[in-house]
Amino acid sequence: MGRHREFDVDQALDAALGVFWHKGYEGASYTDLTQATGVERPGLYSAFGNKEALFLRALGRYYEHYLDFFPAAMDLPTSREVVEHILRRSIELNTRYPDHTGCLGIHGVLAASDDAEPIRQALIDARANGEALLRERLERAKTEGDLPQTANSAALAVYLLAVLHGMAVQAKAGFTRDVLELVVDQVLSTWPSNDTP
Structure with a gap:
C-alpha cells in the first residue's frame, strides 16, 4: 500500500508557481522547486509528474487566480473601459x-531550448487565445457603435497585447508602477472612439 501524501498539493503548486514566475521554466531547478515547496523530488513527481507537467499546472493556476481580470473585462460596457481595466490590472499584477x-x-x-518547446507552444497558444478574445470584444464594440467602423479590431488587439507584453518586460526590468501608469495614460489618450473628430 502506497504512502499517503503528506503535503498540501495546492500550497505546493502555489510555491512552484512563484518559482517559475521568478525564474522562468528553464531557470527553475528541481532544487529551487523542492526548497520552495518543501517537498522532495519524488513527492513532486508523484503529485505532478515531471517538471513540464508541474509548470503547465502552475500556468493554469496563474491564469485562473491572477489573470481572471482579463476575461472579466470583456463584460465592461465600452472598449475603452475594457482596455483600461486590463492595462491597469496588469500593472498591479506585474508590480505586486x-x-x-x-x-x-x-x-x-x-528564450528556450528545444526541450522546452511544449512549454513555449503552450504559452503561445494562451496568448493567441487572449488575442482572439480581445479581437472579438473589439468587433462587438464596432457593432455596438462604440468603436468607429474604420477601426481595425485585429490590429488594436495586437497593439494592446504588445503594450501588455512590453509592460511586463519593463516591470521585470525594474520599471515602477508610476512609470507604467504613464504608458497606460498614453494608450488611453489615443484610443479610438466615435467621439473622436
Whole structure:
C-alpha cells in the first residue's frame, strides 16, 4: 500500500508557481522547486509528474487566480473601459510581488531550448487565445457603435497585447508602477472612439 501524501498539493503548486514566475521554466531547478515547496523530488513527481507537467499546472493556476481580470473585462460596457481595466490590472499584477515581477506568461520561456518547446507552444497558444478574445470584444464594440467602423479590431488587439507584453518586460526590468501608469495614460489618450473628430 502506497504512502499517503503528506503535503498540501495546492500550497505546493502555489510555491512552484512563484518559482517559475521568478525564474522562468528553464531557470527553475528541481532544487529551487523542492526548497520552495518543501517537498522532495519524488513527492513532486508523484503529485505532478515531471517538471513540464508541474509548470503547465502552475500556468493554469496563474491564469485562473491572477489573470481572471482579463476575461472579466470583456463584460465592461465600452472598449475603452475594457482596455483600461486590463492595462491597469496588469500593472498591479506585474508590480505586486517584489520577488516575482512581470508576467509568468511572458517570462516563462522567452528564450528556450528545444526541450522546452511544449512549454513555449503552450504559452503561445494562451496568448493567441487572449488575442482572439480581445479581437472579438473589439468587433462587438464596432457593432455596438462604440468603436468607429474604420477601426481595425485585429490590429488594436495586437497593439494592446504588445503594450501588455512590453509592460511586463519593463516591470521585470525594474520599471515602477508610476512609470507604467504613464504608458497606460498614453494608450488611453489615443484610443479610438466615435467621439473622436
